[in-house]
Amino acid sequence: MIVDVLVVGAGLAGLHTATLLAQHGHDVLLVERRPTLTGAIRTTGIFVRRTLDDFALPAECLGPPIRRVVLYPPGLRRQVALVSARDEYRVADMAPLYVAAARAAADAGVRIALGTRYAGRRADCFLLAGRDGPTKVRARFVVGADGARSRVARDLALDRNRHLLVGAEEVFRIPVGEEPPTFHCVLEPSLAPGYLAWVVNDGRHAHVGVAGYADRFPDGLRRALERFSASAPGLPGVDRPEQVERRGGPIPVGGVLRRISCADGLLVGDAAGAVSPLTAGGLDPCLRLSELAAAVLDEALRAGHPEALTHYDGAALRARFRGRLMLRRGLAQVRTPAVAAAAFTLLRTPFGRAAASRVLFGDGSFPSP
Numbered sequence: 001m002i003v004d005v006l007v008v009g010a011g012l013a014g015l016h017t018a019t020l021l022a023q024h025g026h027d028v029l030l031v032e033r034r035p036t037l038t039g040a041i042r043t044t045g046i047f048v049r050r051t052l053d054d055f056a057l058p059a060e061c062l063g064p065p066i067r068r069v070v071l072y073p074p075g076l077r078r079q080v081a082l083v084s085a086r087d088e089y090r091v092a093d094m095a096p097l098y099v100a101a102a103r104a105a106a107d108a109g110v111r112i113a114l115g116t117r118y119a120g121r122r123a124d125c126f127l128l129a130g131r132d133g134p135t136k137v138r139a140r141f142v143v144g145a146d147g148a149r150s151r152v153a154r155d156l157a158l159d160r161n162r163h164l165l166v167g168a169e170e171v172f173r174i175p176v177g178e179e180p181p182t183f184h185c186v187l188e189p190s191l192a193p194g195y196l197a198w199v200v201n202d203g204r205h206a207h208v209g210v211a212g213y214a215d216r217f218p219d220g221l222r223r224a225l226e227r228f229s230a231s232a233p234g235l236p237g238v239d240r241p242e243q244v245e246r247r248g249g250p251i252p253v254g255g256v257l258r259r260i261s262c263a264d265g266l267l268v269g270d271a272a273g274a275v276s277p278l279t280a281g282g283l284d285p286c287l288r289l290s291e292l293a294a295a296v297l298d299e300a301l302r303a304g305h306p307e308a309l310t311h312y313d314g315a316a317l318r319a320r321f322r323g324r325l326m327l328r329r330g331l332a333q334v335r336t337p338a339v340a341a342a343a344f345t346l347l348r349t350p351f352g353r354a355a356a357s358r359v360l361f362g363d364g365s366f367p368s369p
C-alpha cells in the first residue's frame, strides 16, 4: 500500500490530524490497534472553556457546563470552593465523541483501519499487523499519534516521554441531584502522590479517579482508587453501582518534548508530550498541536521535500511551559499530609484563592505556535 501519510493511533490527536490532512487533499491511512474506538478509553474527557470556544465539538456529546470547583485537603475538612462567572468545563461522553470524530475523518477521505497495530519500520516501509495478517505500507510521512509510550517516536529516533503519571478512574451514570455540576479535587499524597484525586459530578455521570507517580502509591494505583472510591466527596446519596466503566493510562507531564519531528515524520498529542505539566490536561493541547502538525505536513507534501517539518519545533513550544513545569515540580513535592495541609493554609488566603482561580478558570491554553 502506498499513501501520503500514515497516522498511527486514533485518539483525538490522530483523528484530528488525519482529518485535517485529508481535507487538504492528501491520501491518509489511520491505523488503530484497538478493535473499536468505544472501548479502552483513557481520558475523563473534561474539555476546558478555551477548547469549547475554539473547536467545533459535537454538542450532543457534551455534558452540562461546570462552573464550580471544590478543593479538599487530606481529611476532606475545611474545603475551598471556587465558583466562576463563566461556564468553565464540560465532560464529554467520549465513546460517541470518538465515533463522531472518526465519521468526520472518513467523510474527509481518511482510510481507517481498526484492529491494526503499527509494528515497526523496515527500510522504507512501515509494518502493520492487522486482522488479515501483516501488511507493508510505504508512506511519505508517518505521524506518531500513538500515545504517551510512542513506538513511532522510538522508531524515528525522536524524543520520548520519561516523566509520567499514571491515572485510573471509574465512570457511572448518576441520577440528577441537588448539587450544581461540580469538579471536586482532593490533595492527598497517599491517594494521589504528586497529583490529585477527583470526583466530577455533572449531574449525569460521576467520574471518580486518582493519578500520581506510579512508584509512590503506597499500595498501588488500583488500591488507591478503591480507597478513594469508598469515601469520595461530592456524591451525596449516590451509591456506586456494581458495574462501572474503568478508564486509565499514563499521562506525560514532563512538558512538550524537544525533538518531535524529523525528515520522515512527526509526533502529536501525548506522543509529543503535549500535556499541561500542571493540570495534566491533554485534550486542548492535542487538538492545537494537531493543527500545526497538519499545516507543516501539508506544506511539506506540496513542496515535495521535508524542509517544512523543521518548523515543527518542540523546543520552541517547550520554552513557553517554564512556569507550568515549575509548578509541576512544586506539586510533585507534596509528599505528606502535613505539606498538603500547609498548602491549604496558603490556598485559603485571598492570594491563594486568586492564584488557584487563575489556574482553574484562566484563559490559558496550549500556546498557539
Ligand SMILES: Cc1cc2nc3c(=O)[nH]c(=O)nc-3n(C[C@H](O)[C@H](O)[C@H](O)COP(=O)(O)OP(=O)(O)OC[C@H]3O[C@@H](n4cnc5c(N)ncnc54)[C@H](O)[C@@H]3O)c2cc1C
Binding pocket: 008, 009, 010, 011, 012, 013, 014, 031, 032, 033, 034, 042, 043, 044, 045, 046, 047, 116, 117, 118, 119, 145, 146, 147, 148, 151, 166, 167, 168, 169, 209, 247, 248, 249, 250, 251, 268, 269, 270, 271, 274, 275, 280, 281, 282, 283, 284, 286
Ligand atoms: C485517566 C486519565 C484522565 C484524563 N483526563 C483528562 C481530562 O479530563 N481532560 C484533559 O484535557 N486531559 C485528560 N487526560 C489526558 C488526555 O486524555 C490525553 O492527553 C489525550 O487523550 C491524548 O490523546 P492522544 O490522541 O494523544 O492519545 P491517546 O488518546 O492515548 O491515543 C493514542 C492511540 O494510539 C493507539 N496506539 C498506541 N500504540 C499503537 C500502535 N502501535 N499501533 C496502532 N495504534 C496504537 C492507542 O490504542 C490509542 O487509541 C487524561 C488522561 C488520563 C490517563
